[in-house]
Amino acid sequence: MELETFLHLLHFDTEKVFPPDWEVDWEDAPLPYKLYRRLPEIPLSAEVPLTLQKREDDRNPSLDELGHFLWYVYGLTQFAQSPIIDETGKNVSFTPSLRRFVPSGGALYPNEVYVYVKLDDVPEGIYHYDVAHHQLILLREGNYDHYLSRSLDNGVPLSDCFCTVFVSTLFWKNFYKYNNFSYRLQGLDAGVIIGQTLGVANQMGLSTKVCYQFLDRSLNHLLGLSEQEESVYAVIPLSTKPSMICVDNGKKRDQTMSATELCREVPVLNHTVYNRSKRVIDYPMLKKLNEASMFETTKSFAKLTNKNAETPLGPEMVFLPVTESFSCDFAAACRKRYSPGIDFTLGNVSQTQISTLLKETSSFLYQNDLDDTEGQIESRVSLYGSFYRVEGILDGAYAYDNRTHALRRITKGDHREFLQDGLTMPFVNMAQVPLCINVVGDRDHLKERLGVRGYRIQQMEAGILVQRLLLVASALGMNGHALLGFDANQSDELFRSESKGKTGLIQIPVGPHHPRAWIKGGLHS
Numbered sequence: 001m002e003l004e005t006f007l008h009l010l011h012f013d014t015e016k017v018f019p020p021d022w023e024v025d026w027e028d029a030p031l032p033y034k035l036y037r038r039l040p041e042i043p044l045s046a047e048v049p050l051t052l053q054k055r056e057d058d059r060n061p062s063l064d065e066l067g068h069f070l071w072y073v074y075g076l077t078q079f080a081q082s083p084i085i086d087e088t089g090k091n092v093s094f095t096p097s098l099r100r101f102v103p104s105g106g107a108l109y110p111n112e113v114y115v116y117v118k119l120d121d122v123p124e125g126i127y128h129y130d131v132a133h134h135q136l137i138l139l140r141e142g143n144y145d146h147y148l149s150r151s152l153d154n155g156v157p158l159s160d161c162f163c164t165v166f167v168s169t170l171f172w173k174n175f176y177k178y179n180n181f182s183y184r185l186q187g188l189d190a191g192v193i194i195g196q197t198l199g200v201a202n203q204m205g206l207s208t209k210v211c212y213q214f215l216d217r218s219l220n221h222l223l224g225l226s227e228q229e230e231s232v233y234a235v236i237p238l239s240t241k242p243s244m245i246c247v248d249n250g251k252k253r254d255q256t257m258s259a260t261e262l263c264r265e266v267p268v269l270n271h272t273v274y275n276r277s278k279r280v281i282d283y284p285m286l287k288k289l290n291e292a293s294m295f296e297t298t299k300s301f302a303k304l305t306n307k308n309a310e311t312p313l314g315p316e317m318v319f320l321p322v323t324e325s326f327s328c329d330f331a332a333a334c335r336k337r338y339s340p341g342i343d344f345t346l347g348n349v350s351q352t353q354i355s356t357l358l359k360e361t362s363s364f365l366y367q368n369d370l371d372d373t374e375g376q377i378e379s380r381v382s383l384y385g386s387f388y389r390v391e392g393i394l395d396g397a398y399a400y401d402n403r404t405h406a407l408r409r410i411t412k413g414d415h416r417e418f419l420q421d422g423l424t425m426p427f428v429n430m431a432q433v434p435l436c437i438n439v440v441g442d443r444d445h446l447k448e449r450l451g452v453r454g455y456r457i458q459q460m461e462a463g464i465l466v467q468r469l470l471l472v473a474s475a476l477g478m479n480g481h482a483l484l485g486f487d488a489n490q491s492d493e494l495f496r497s498e499s500k501g502k503t504g505l506i507q508i509p510v511g512p513h514h515p516r517a518w519i520k521g522g523l524h525s
Contacts, residue, residue, distance in 0.1 A: 001285070003288060003289060003292055003452050004447075004452075006180070006285055006289070007289075007445065007447075007452065007455050010180070010181065010183060010184055011184070011445075011488055011503065012488050012489055012503075014181055014424075017179070017180040017181055017285075018179050018180065018181065019179065022179050024176065024177050025176065025279070028176070028276075028277050028278055028279055029176055029177070029276070029277065030172055030173050030176060030275040030276050030277045031132075031274075031275055031276045032098065032107070032108055032109045032173065033076075033109065033112075033130070033131045033132045034112050034128065034130075034170060034273060034275065035130070035132060035273065035274045035275070036128060036130070036137045036139075036271055036272070036273055036274075037271075037272040037273070037274060038272060039137050039138060039139065039271060040137070040138040041130070041133075041135050041136070041137060041138075042063075042122055042127070042135060042136040042137075042138065043133075043134070043135045044063070044064070044066070044067030044070065044071070044134050044135055044136065045063075045064040045067050045068070046134060047064075048067075048068050048071050048072075048075075049068060049331075050331060051329065051331050051332075052068070052072065052200065052203040052204055052330060052331050053203075053204070054203065054204065054205035055204055055205040055206070055240065056205075057240075058240040058241055058242075059240065060118075060119055060120070060162040060240060061119070061162065061204075061240070062119070062121060063119055063121035063122055065204070066115075066117065066119065066163060067134070069200055069201070069204060069206075070113065070115070070129050070134075071134060072101060072196070072200045072331070072334065073101075073102075073113065073165075073193065073196050073197050073200050074100060074101075074102065074111075074113050074129065074131060074193060074196070075100065075101075075131055075134060075523075076098050076099075076100060076131050076132070076134070076523050077099055077100055077101055077334075077335075077522065077523055078098075078099040078520055078521065078522055078523055079096070079097075079098055079099070079520065079521050079523060080096070080097050080099055080518050080519065080520040080521075081094040081095065081096050081097075081518060081519045081520075082094065082095050082097070082516070082517075082518045083517060083518070094519075098523075099338070099520075100131075101196060101334040101335075101337065102189075102192045102193055102195075102196050102467060103192060103339055103466075103467075103470065103482055104185075104189050104192075105174060105178065105182075105185040105188075105189060105484065106174065106177055106178070108173055108174040108177060109173065109189070110169055110170055110171070110173040110174040110182065110185065110186050110189055111167055111168060111169055111170070111186070111189050111190050111193055111233070112128065112129075112167075112168045112169075112170055112230070113128075113129040113131075113165060113166070113167060113168075113193070114126060114127065114128050114129065114139070114165070114166040114168065114223050115127050115129060115136070115163050115164065115165055115166070116144060116148065116163065116164040116166070117136070117162070117163050118143070118161070118162050118163070119162060119163075122136070123138065123141050124141065124142060124143050125138055125139070125140055125141035125142055125144075126138075126139045126140040126141075126144070126222060126223055126224075127139060139223060139224055139269060139271065140222065140223075140224065140266070140269060144222060144266075145158045145159050147218070147222065147262060147265060147266065148164065148219075148222075150215075150218075150257045150262060150298075151214050151215040151218045151219055151222075151257070151259070151262060152211050152213075152214050152235060152369075153211055153213060153214075153301065153369035155209075155369070156209055156211065156237050156369075158237060160239050160241055161237040161238055161239045162238060162239065162240065163237075163238045164235060164236070164237045164238065165197060165235070165236040165237075165238065166219065166223060166232050166234075166235055166236075167190050167193050167194060167197075167232070167233050167234045167235075167236070168223070168225060168230050168231060168232045168233060169186045169187075169189075169190060169230065169231060169233050170229065170230045170275075171186070171229060171230065171231075171283055171286050171287075171290075172229065172275065172277065172280050172283070173275075174186065174189075175281075175283045175286065176277065176280075176281070179283075180283070180285050180286070181484075182283075182286070183285070183286055183289060183456075184459065184484060185484065186233075186456075186459075187233070187455070187456040187457075187458075187459025187460050187463070188459045188460070188462060188463040188466070188482075188484070188505075188506060189463065190233045190234060190456075190459075190460050190463060191459060191460035191461060191462055191463015191464050191465075191466065191467070192463040192464070192466055192467040193463075194210055194234055194236065194460060194463065194464050195463060195464035195465070195466070195467030195468055196467055197236055198210070198236075198364075198366050198464070199330060199467070199468070199471065200330075201238060203330045203331075205240070205242075206238050206239065206240060207238070207239045207240070207241060207242055208236055208237070208238060208239075208366065208367065209236070209237055209367040209368065209369070210234060210235075210236050210366060210367070210368040210369070211234065211235040211236070211237070211368070211369045212233075212234055212368065212369060212370060212453075212457045212460065213295060213300070213301045213302070213369050213370070214232070214235055214295065215257065215258070215259035215262060215295055215296070215297070215298065216231060216232060216259065216293075216294040216295060217259035217260070217263060217294060217296070218259040218262035218263055219232045219235070220232055221259075221262075221263040221266065221268070222266060223269075224268075224269030224270075224271055227290065227291075227294075228287060231290050231294075233456065233460065234460060256297050256298050256299050257297065257298045258296060258297045258298075259294075259295075259296050259297070260296070289452060292451070292452045292453075293451070293452050293453035293456060294453075295453070301369070302370075302449045302450060303370065303371065304370045304371065304380070304446070304449055304450075316408060316409040317404070317406045317407070317408055317409075318393055318394075318398070318406060318407040318408075318409065319404070319405065319406045320351065320354070320355040320358070320359070320405050320406060320407065321351055321352060321355050322355075322405065323352055323355050323356050323359065326356050326359075326360050326472075326475075328472075328475035329475075330471070332475075333471045333472075333474040333475040334471065334474075335522075336474045336475075336479070337470055337471060337473075337474040337479060338479060338516065339479070339480070339481040339482065340428075340479050340480075340481055340513035340514075340516070341427055341428060341481060341516075342427075342428065342429055343513040343514045343515070343516050344428060344429060344432040344433050344481075344509065344511050344512070344513045345432055345511075345512055345513055345514050346389070346431070346432045346433070346434060346511070346512075347434065347511065347512035348389060348390075348391060348434070349387075349389070349390045349391065349434045349435060349478075349511065350390075350391045351390070351391045351392045351393065353476050353478070354387070354390055354393070354435065355405070356472070356476060357435075357469070357472055357473060357476060357510070358383060358385075358400045358402075358405075359402070359405060360468070360472045361383065361465060361468045361469040361472055362379070362382070362383055362400065362402040362465070363402060364464075364465075364468045366464070370457070379402070380441060380442070380446070380458065380461055381439050381440065381441045381458070381461050381462050381465055381505065382399070382400065382402075382439075382440050382441075382502075383399075383400040383437055383438070383439065383440070383465070383469075384397070384398065384399050384400065384410075384437070384438045384440050384495045384497070384504070385397070385398055385400065385407075385435060385436060385437045385438065386398075386415045386416075386419060386435075386436045386438075386494065387434065387435055387436075388414055388415075388416055388433075388434050388435075389434050390434060390435070393407065394409070394412055395412065395413060395414045395415075396409050396410070396411055396412040396413055396415075397409075397410040397411045397415060397494050397495055398410060399440075399495065410494075410495055410496055411494070411496075415436075415494060416430045416431050416433065416436075417430070417431075418490070418494060419436055419486075419494075419507075421490070422486050422487040422490040422491060423483070423485055423486055423487075424485040424486065424487065425485040427481070427483065427485065428481055428483065428509050430509065432511070433509040433510070433511050434510075434511045434512075435509070435510040435511055436507060436508070436509050436510070437469060437480070437507070437508045437509075437510055438491055438495060438504040438505075438506070438507050438508075439462045439465050439466060439469075439504070439505045439506050439507075439508070440495065440497055440502045440503065440504055440505065441458050441461070441462060441502065441503065441505050442458070442501060442502060442503075443498070443501050443502060443503045444501070445458045446458050458505065459505065462505040462506055463506075466482050466506060466508060469508060469510070470482070470508070473510050477512070478510055478511055478512055478513070479510070479511075479513055480508040480509065480510040481508065481509050482506055482507075482508050483506065483507045483508065483509065484506060484507075486504070486507045488503055488504050491503075491504040491507065492504060
């Protein structure tokens with residue numbers, strides 16, 4: 001199957017990307033985290049603070065602070081057991097799960113986090129964040145500023161960074177369950193980790209820049225990854241200097257760099273990894289997509305221009321109230337965030353709540369290597385929503401315009417039943433949901449400028465918005481449940497997005513909810 005055809009089916013006709021005889025081998029499932037064997041271990045402090053404080057100086061953090069950062073980004077935060085009642089209603093079993101502050105499709109967490117660390121407390125080098133034991137695993141010792149700077153965008157002065165975060169995707173970790181559909185989940189899951197990384201860094205007073213464009217093979221080689229099994233999706237340098245990575249320095253490279261040349265500069269790593277599965281099924285489409293997405297030279301790096309047209313004002317515009325500057329306990333919002341599923345309960349949503357939710361989600365700007373602007377980050381994904389029983393807003397479908405802080409009404413009416421019919425799996429009772437938010441992006445998935453790599457970048461940017469939305473909803477006393485099991489064609493019909501060259505990327509029902517019937521305990525001191 002051609003890659004373009006596959007990506008189209010993956011989004012608009014997902015049943016056709018599954019083999020007709022697909023069965024999940026639950027007994028041979030991989031672990032939800034990667035384990036290295038017989039490598040140096042550096043334990044991180046288990047005394048994680050319940051709040052995150054902004055740093056008052058530009059000195060490099062301590063190892064303890066780095067440990068707190070990593071735990072809030074991707075650590076194991078909670079053990080839970082949820083009851084499952086059989087069809088007779090008499091027998092109850094319990095499903096255990098290890099939770100993190102970010103959501104993941106099926107709680108499978110297909111991504112891994114690596115860090116290039118330059119702190120006084122530990123040897124300089126490349127580490128894997130071992131979430132199972134909250135520790136760092138030393139993969140490669142040494143200073144790799146020069147190597148990395150030639151693999152990334154030219155505007156990232158890595159010498160000023162105390163840490164660089166790598167978010168990778170380990171393909172088998174959710175392919176075993178979702179088969180080819182896992183490709184869509186992997187980009188979104190990487191995006192919510194990026195979103196959480198940006199949020200935690202902001203709370204700690206750290207500067208960030210997200211790099212989506214890099215020489216893939218040189219980075220995979222540096223980390224010791226087999227690109228047939230795992231590949232880097234995003235790179236996030238961290239600095240204590242507030243103006244460190246705010247603007248591209250505008251300097252052009254003296255020469256074009258190639259991944260093949262860089263890989264010759266450092267030796268191959270051959271580490272032993274354990275994932276529990278005894279039989280790993282091949283995933284040729286994921287390998288082809290990963291191969292086709294790779295940048296071999298820095299000539300492939302591109303800048304994107306903003307195509308968003310001004311929203312015309314008219315009688316169908318609903319201007320939302322200007323709310324005061326929103327502040328919340330970020331760590332508390334992380335702890336309260338979960339996916340309610342069938343626990344939603346229909347309740348009133350005030351205009352202040354929806355105004356804050358939309359404004360705080362869409363105004364979360366971040367520095368990246370895609371924008372051809374200085375200081376102003378252009379958005380490539382936007383928010384649409386179907387609202388029911390929201391104070392001061394007629395029931396209907398709307399598009400949110402961040403520049404005017406207004407809703408443009410698309411169609412009137414109660415669309416909850418329509419949205420319920422569009423779910424491929426009834427994880428949520430839409431009749432109990434007042435807000436159903438859709439993250440919407442270009443139907444061509446940025447492929448015109450970035451090729452098939454554009455698809456996964458778009459999914460990651462959608463994931464960033466999803467994580468921000470979920471945390472803001474949590475801080476407002478609600479919660480959201482991110483869904484991919486919805487009919488994109490039906491969603492596009494409701495929001496009339498196809499005529500604008502847009503499509504729904506992910507759907508998030510949001511609202512009040514009952515407490516979940518589960519047993520849970522926090523995994524922190």
